[in-house]
Each structure stands twice: as C-alpha cells, then as structure tokens.
Amino acid sequence: MYNHSELKEVVDKALTNLSYNKEASRLTDPVKYVLSIGGKRLRPVLSLMTCNLFSDKIDEAVLPAIGLEIFHNFTLVHDDIMDNAPVRRSFPTVHAKWDANQAILSGDVMAFVANDCVLQAPPDKLLKVFRVYNKAAIEVCVGQQLDIDYEKASIVTQDEYLRMIELKTAVLIAAAVKTGAIIGGGDDRDSELLYEFGRNLGLAFQVQDDLLDVWGDTRVFGKTQGGDIVANKKTYPFVKAMETAAGRQAKQLQALYSGSESDPDTKVRKVIELYEQLNLREITETLAYDYINKAFGFLQKVSVDEARKKEMTNLAISLIGRDH
Amino acid sequence: MYNHSELKEVVDKALTNLSYNKEASRLTDPVKYVLSIGGKRLRPVLSLMTCNLFSDKIDEAVLPAIGLEIFHNFTLVHDDIMDNAPVRRSFPTVHAKWDANQAILSGDVMAFVANDCVLQAPPDKLLKVFRVYNKAAIEVCVGQQLDIDYEKASIVTQDEYLRMIELKTAVLIAAAVKTGAIIGGGDDRDSELLYEFGRNLGLAFQVQDDLLDVWGDTRVFGKTQGGDIVANKKTYPFVKAMETAAGRQAKQLQALYSGSESDPDTKVRKVIELYEQLNLREITETLAYDYINKAFGFLQKVSVDEARKKEMTNLAISLIGRDH
16 A cells, blocks of 8 residues: 555656646646645545555556646636735745736636546546536535635624535545545445545644634744734634624624734734633634544445555544644 | 527527526626627537537537537636626626626636536547547637737737637637537547538638628628727738738838827728738638638538538538628
C-alpha cells in the first residue's frame, strides 16, 4: 500500500506532467501557475488512498483524481475574482497577477482540462465516475452561490450555514473519495459508505477551519488569527453565536460585524470575548468531533480489512487534529 | 425525416424542459434567462439534422445537442463580461442585468449543466462523443484567448485571423455535426467528413458575418452597418486590407482604426471606401464561397442517399445566403 506522502508525490508528478494546448500560452500560463503553487492536494490524495483500499494498483485512478484537483483550483481562481482576494497560499491570485478577464478565461479552460482528466477513467466505470464528479461540481457552484447570498443576508441559521459548507466544501471531498472507491473496485454499498465518510470529513474539516481562525495558533498554522472576524465572515461560531446569544449580546455582535469598532485588533478581541461567554469554543469543537466520529463510523462499515484503513484514519486525524 | 423548423422546435422544447438544482435560484435564474432568449440554435439543430442523416430516430441525440448549445451560451455569458458588452440579441447581458460576479458563477454552472447533457449520450458512444465535445470546448477557449490577444496586437495576419475564427466559432459547429453523426450511427469516415463539413461551414458563416457588417442590408439583417468598424474590430476585411494595402492606404486604415476620425459615420464611410479600393467585397465573398464549396465537397462524400442531405444543404445555403 501507498502511504500519504507517496500518494502526494504521485499527484504532484501527474499534475506536473499534464500537457496543454500550445497555441495560446497566455491562456495556459495562469493554469500552470495555479497548479504549481501546490497545497495539500487533499482531494486527489484521498481519492487515490480510497482506490488503494480496494486495489494495489492505483494508476487508473490518478487522472480522474487530478481532474477533481483541477476543478477545485478552477473554483478557487473564480472565487478569488468574486471575493477580490489579492493573495492565496501566499502567492498573488490569478486576477491580481494578470487581470480579471484572464482569470475568467483561464479558469474556464480548467473546467475542460478537468473533464479531460475525468474522461481517462476506465471506460466501463466512466459514466458512474463522471456522474459523481459532475453532481459535485454543480453542488459546489450552488454552495458558492449560497455563500455569496449569505454574505449579504442579515440572518443565517446554523442549518443554512452547515448546508452551505456541505455544498461548497464537503461534497467534492466526498466525490473524490467515492470516485476512488469506484475505480478501485468497491461495490455500491462501500462506495456510498465512503461518500458519507468523505462528506462528514469535509464538514469536520471546514468547521475546524472556522475554529482555528479564532482559537488557532498563528505561529503553527500560518493563518492570521481572527482574519474571518476582521472580514466579517459568517463562520460557524458567528452563526451559532447569533442563534444562541441573548438580546444584548446579539446586538453587540451584530454591531461589531457592522463596523462599530474601527480598530481590527480590538474588534477581534471583543468578538472572541463574546464567543467565549457563549461557550462557543467547546460547542464548535464538539461539532467538529461529531462529524469526524460520524466519518469514522462510516469508514468502519466499509468491507475492507481494518489494517488497510490505517493510512486513511491517520490522514483524517491529522486533518482535524491540527489544533491538538 | 425532420425539417429544420421541426428540429428547432425539438431543441427549444428540450431547453425549456431542462430541470435545475432548486437550492439556489439566484444561480440558475440567469441560466434560464440566457437560454430563454433564443437565437438560431444553429449547433443543436445541425447536430440533430446530422443524426437524422443516418437514423430516423433522433431522441438519443437531443440532450448531447442541447449540451453543446448550453456550452455555447456559457461562452457568450463570459465573453460578454470580458468585452463589457451591455446587450446581446437585443436583451441585457447577464452581467449587465445582474453583475459580473453573478455572470461568472452562473456561467460556470452552465459548463456543468452542459456536461450533464452530454453524459446522456448512449453509453456505448459516450466516450467518443464526450471527447469530441471536450476537445472543441478547449479549442473555443483557445480561440477566445487569441481573439483577446489579437485585439491588442498591432498586426494580425490573415492566417492568424482565420485560425482564430476556426477555433472560436467553427470547431464547435464541427463538433455539433460530428456528435450527431456518431450518435446517429455514422461510421468513422462519415463522422470525419461531416466534421470537416461543419468546420468549413463555420468558417464560411463567420467570414460572411464579417462581410455583412460592411455590405449587409441593415433593414433585413438587423445589424447596424459598420458596427465592427466603429468598434475597431479586426475582421477579415480589415486584416486582409492591412495585408494587401499599399503604404499610404495601410497608414490611412491604421489611422482610422486608431481614432483619427471622430465622427463614426464618416469613419465607417472612409473605411468602406478603402475596402472598395482594395476590392475587398469580392475577395471576402470569394473566401466565404470557397469555404462553403469545400463544405459541400465533404458533405457530398458522406455515404448517405443524396435525398437525405437536402435539408442540410438548404440550411447551409440559408446561412451563407443571407446577403443574396
């Protein structure tokens, strides 16, 4: 079996070896740029790891897994235009380095490069694999729409927020896991169990991400503490706080998110104080753990020897355990 | 066999009956809007007409044909952002009616709705059909990039221009025709001949479009005469003029395209005068006819009874014959 870092190497190599249409380098330069910057490669690594649960041969799963990574990066390129974000993973975003039109068009071509990769799935599994991918792709767009809508909305419920992150983040992780299962030879039951594993893992991952923005350690995790708070992002702690706070606290939080405090450090401190009065660290941690436990529950039911699941379990723990 | 208007009806009905994810109407409203505005539906009609060459049953070809139309409209939504175009087909563009971010995201989801439609191809032909579609999709992006690049370039050669319109317009028409052939049961030779028919038809169509902007009749064709000239668009007559003009004429044309004449009517008149000195009406017409004749040459070789080709021939003539 392959371990995590071997799989990441397989993924990085496949991404490097991709060939592109040579007629318009201005179109593909931003694509190569984005894909060279890296990141965890979580989706393709998980996809290959899942394939590897069922089969010692993973090569048929590589290009479809890469396809999902390219799709993911396509959404980042376009989301960064919409969010007007100048930097991602410490590098200038495509629209900042080139311009918005270039980011639209180079993003667009990535969707079809992703298609090309998914089309390399074994022909007898192509329809199944492509349907799983494409369903997730549409759901990710819906998730991004809800994210935009909720940014403008005055009230977002906990349920709405969780559904939004499910669509925007969790379903693609789930699809990556499921396509790996299908290509590896998992049956329908196992593929579905693994989809649910991925979905819950993705939810845990996103809730944990929200948690780390407030209570993470900047030195270790590289994120500025309170960045979401400064940007008035409606994260899980915020949404939950608005749902549970008493009148005065809710008003205070709303005011802080509406610009009542001009100094960002003071704003972050005051919001965190409110969160702590409402016991939100524990509530958020508990939610992340609930999801991860659900994820493990699904993984456990998969009809594969427990020994083969070890790498997957470790990856899941490492994802959620960054804070501990 | 189906006639042109029956096929258009089939296409319009299938587009109307498409179902969408219901969770984010803000995402799909612009999609429905764009697809309801209509247009000739040239690509799906040609696709079904080609299927109908080989088979009396066309229903398996309907959704893939619709997929290509949705892809085409996706490119229009994004191109209109890049061109900052306020109106298309007499209606406000998506980014004008909503905003640029909405046009990016609703455009994006159309790419995956298109995938969903192409995935409905008969399973035994899916891989072939999807590859034809996806190759064209990537080429259209390359064509749009070249179009953007050439707009900024001081000199564009005739060959560069023709390759650009081939990628931006002709290959998708060719792909529409070819997918219809594959699904209808045409063999590889006939499918390739029909691809070439579509490619040459697409080239003829675009060159004719450039011609009509200069010498078309506004009352009949609904386009403002000289719109491309006012917008400094590098059309075939312009590119060819720059390639064939003597020094003084070339300088004059360059100056007119660089803003030396502030009154648009005078500018259009002067550019057309130059074109006529260079015999460009005849040269452009001849080129369009060369392409249409090549197209018919390929169609003729297709191993299908000539009587079955009549509707296709008529459609091709009507496309190119708008001026006569």
